[in-house]
Amino acid sequence: MNKFILAAASVAALAFAGSASADPIVVKFSHVVAEHTPKGQAALKFKEEAEKLLPGKVKVEVYPSSQLYGDGKEMEALALGDVQFIAPSLSKFDKYTKKLQVFDLPFLFDNIEAVDRFQHGPEGQKLLHAMESKGFLGLAYWHNGMKELSAKKPLLVPTDAKGLKFRVQASDVLAAQFQQLGANPQKLAFAEVYQALQLGTVDGQENTWSNCFSQKYQEVQSDFTATEHGVIDYMVVTNTGWWNKLPKDIQAGLKKAMEEATKVNNDVAGKLNSDARKKIEASQAKVHELTAAQRQEWKKAMEPVWAKFEGGIGKDLIEAAKKSNSGGKS
Ligand code: SIN
Numbered sequence: 001m002n003k004f005i006l007a008a009a010s011v012a013a014l015a016f017a018g019s020a021s022a023d024p025i026v027v028k029f030s031h032v033v034a035e036h037t038p039k040g041q042a043a044l045k046f047k048e049e050a051e052k053l054l055p056g057k058v059k060v061e062v063y064p065s066s067q068l069y070g071d072g073k074e075m076e077a078l079a080l081g082d083v084q085f086i087a088p089s090l091s092k093f094d095k096y097t098k099k100l101q102v103f104d105l106p107f108l109f110d111n112i113e114a115v116d117r118f119q120h121g122p123e124g125q126k127l128l129h130a131m132e133s134k135g136f137l138g139l140a141y142w143h144n145g146m147k148e149l150s151a152k153k154p155l156l157v158p159t160d161a162k163g164l165k166f167r168v169q170a171s172d173v174l175a176a177q178f179q180q181l182g183a184n185p186q187k188l189a190f191a192e193v194y195q196a197l198q199l200g201t202v203d204g205q206e207n208t209w210s211n212c213f214s215q216k217y218q219e220v221q222s223d224f225t226a227t228e229h230g231v232i233d234y235m236v237v238t239n240t241g242w243w244n245k246l247p248k249d250i251q252a253g254l255k256k257a258m259e260e261a262t263k264v265n266n267d268v269a270g271k272l273n274s275d276a277r278k279k280i281e282a283s284q285a286k287v288h289e290l291t292a293a294q295r296q297e298w299k300k301a302m303e304p305v306w307a308k309f310e311g312g313i314g315k316d317l318i319e320a321a322k323k324s325n326s327g328g329k330s
Pocket of ligand 1 (some may be wrong): 169
């Protein structure tokens with residue numbers, strides 16, 4: 001009898017082990033933006049490639065638009081293993097490393113090409129590992145693009161922003177940037193911005209054209225200014241412990257899928273942003289272009305923020321970022 005029970009138990013154990021190894025690994029990818037944005041498209045491409053490269057071995061579930069976790073919860077969910085990939089904007093890692101604040105310094109990067117050069121240079125690549133001691137591993141950078149400003153009035157010179165309330169991401173640099181202008185920053189989750197603009201909890205915001213359009217900010221903001229004063233890019237991060245325990249073939253397949261998704265992201269980001277800009281221009285909202293002199297004024301007004309954060313970021317990183325503007329690899 002005992003022998004029978006023992007045998008039955010081992011058959012059950014074998015069956016369980018068999019089914020467990022046959023079941024695909026479920027990989028949850030959570031993000032906060034709409035599907036028709038650079039990140040939304042790239043996450044879908046990652047799913048497609050991963051499932052093609054690892055048929056039956058991996059199932060990727062993509063959750064856009066804060067459906068699964070919003071800004072406040074996604075890092076915690078990743079740490080707990082409730083989700084395996086997230087791609088927060090670089091501004092949202094403030095709590096975990098000060099080094100990534102380099103991406104938030106206003107007017108540090110001239111354009112997205114300079115950001116790209118910095119990310120692919122040695123300093124940018126090293127930053128992918130800046131949060132490993134906290135259990136997070138960066139696998140790739142994904143572009144969105146340069147940020148613009150919007151409000152319920154034209155913002156043409158820095159004093160136009162004085163006294164206004166601006167939504168910012170959870171970043172001390174971005175908060176300081178608006179304080180520098182005599183404005184009042186309010187840290188808010190992305191999912192809450194439309195309503196805050198509609199209700200007047202905040203008067204303005206900064207974001208890329210594709211994020212502005214996909215969130216319909218043109219319905220609740222009368223004026224947009226093409227300032228390109230900073231960048232919204234992403235780091236795709238995973239849980240280091242989970243990643244290191246993956247079988248090597250799965251890890252290699254996911255890495256390859258990530259490379260493909262990164263290419264797609266970076267190919268479509270520029271176009272999605274310029275299309276979104278055109279759609280905002282065609283809406284009832286106005287889009288203002290700055291003269292060179294006006295842009296210089298914004299730069300002069302915001303740049304003092306750099307000195308405040310140089311200690312945490314490191315002078316070397318700031319220098320490398322500056323160098324990326326002149327085309328030289330950092
Ligand atoms: C995102 O692009 O992921 C959202 C950025 C934001 O919170 O403004």
